């Protein structure tokens with residue numbers, strides 16, 4: 001580690017980011033003499049048939065001094081990749097995209113998906129002190145940035161963290177997006193910490209997928225009592241990750257089985273739909289107990305109503321529901337993915353201490369990206385789907 005991590009938002013330092021020439025004085029002469037790279041891209045939104053392998057995707061450029069170029073060894077897939085392929089969030093994410101990364105046509109296409117990366121730093125911007133070339137790193141890539149289904153990706157150093165030494169790149173790529181989402185939901189929104197979890201009763205609705213399998217392990221490492229809902233054939237799997245109590249949601253009305261248990265301090269909802277009509281009744285009232293759902297209409301609202309009206313609608317919905325449940329003595333919250341190198345630093349320590357294991361459901365080669373999408377799209381995940389991009393993905 002070459003220096004203390006300094007969290008810098010490069011665009012604050014260089015607000016003139018809208019013109020290529022205005023920032024060119026901050027470029028460093030690249031040691032990588034390439035203009036193109038192999039990548040899986042989409043040129044329009046749709047089903048799996050829009051995925052196209054390109055040998056000539058444009059090579060990433062360091063536009064800001066706090067950025068790094070990472071050679072991708074392995075890329076994890078998430079449900080958001082499938083929904084982004086179909087156009088979900090397109091209007092909202094386009095607003096957030098850096099104009100320097102929009103193609104000359106003014107379009108986001110060709111778009112590269114893939115939110116998890118494990119790989120090696122090839123080049124650092126001039127302001128990067130914490131990392132150096134050849135560092136092995138992992139990161140969760142925000143959905144408004146070019147993704148990891150490519151040979152290289154450019155990221156802000158704030159989003160990157162040194163990879164756990166005990167994991168191969170394939171294993172490491174199974175963790176960052178679900179881990180930073182669970183961290184944001186449980187720690188930032190839910191108020192849990194390693195020091196206040198002991199004896200807390202936590203319910204995870206949907207424990208067998210990517211977010212659930214990570215959240216179980218993190219909460220168990222912090223001493224919580226963890227109850228999980230999953231289907232019957234995942235019961236042994238989630239118990240093996242440390243779950244204290246499992247409820248099979250396919251065996252009958254899950255809310256009835258859960259209501260027979262002691263009440264909970266926090267519920268993490270990975271399922272959504274009708275769950276919030278009964279889940280908040282399972283919380284301990286007047287004790288600060290929280291329900292945090294990851295399944296929200298946030299992007300749907302901003303996509304359909306536009307960013308301004310959609311945000312108003314989102315704020316109104318959350319406020320109305322929060323108030324409705326506040327008078328019953330429990331807290332209602334929406335949880336979101338938040339990119340965070342510092343959170344991944346803490347998660348790395350838990351991984352290297354043996355408290356958290358990567359849960360890889362299935363691995364695909366770079367040539368099999370459409371099959372990997374089909375697998376994620378089918379649902380019934382038992383952990384994560386990972387694509388091996390470069391040779392060496394299995395090296396620890």
Ligand SMILES: NC(=O)c1ccc[n+]([C@@H]2O[C@H](COP(=O)([O-])OP(=O)(O)OC[C@H]3O[C@@H](n4cnc5c(N)ncnc54)[C@H](OP(=O)(O)O)[C@@H]3O)[C@@H](O)[C@H]2O)c1
Nearest residue numbers: 079181206208209210211229231249270294336337380381
């Ligand atoms: N808000 C955000 O920023 C954010 C970020 C990440 C993820 N998410 C969302 O969070 C959700 C979970 O993400 P993930 O990556 O963990 O998804 P995932 O890997 O696809 O896992 C979903 C899991 O839920 C299980 N399941 C399905 N229906 C269930 C039910 N009624 N009760 C209990 N378990 C059920 C599935 O297995 P079976 O079907 O075999 O039971 C599967 O194991 C997704 O909807 C995702 O879009 C939101």
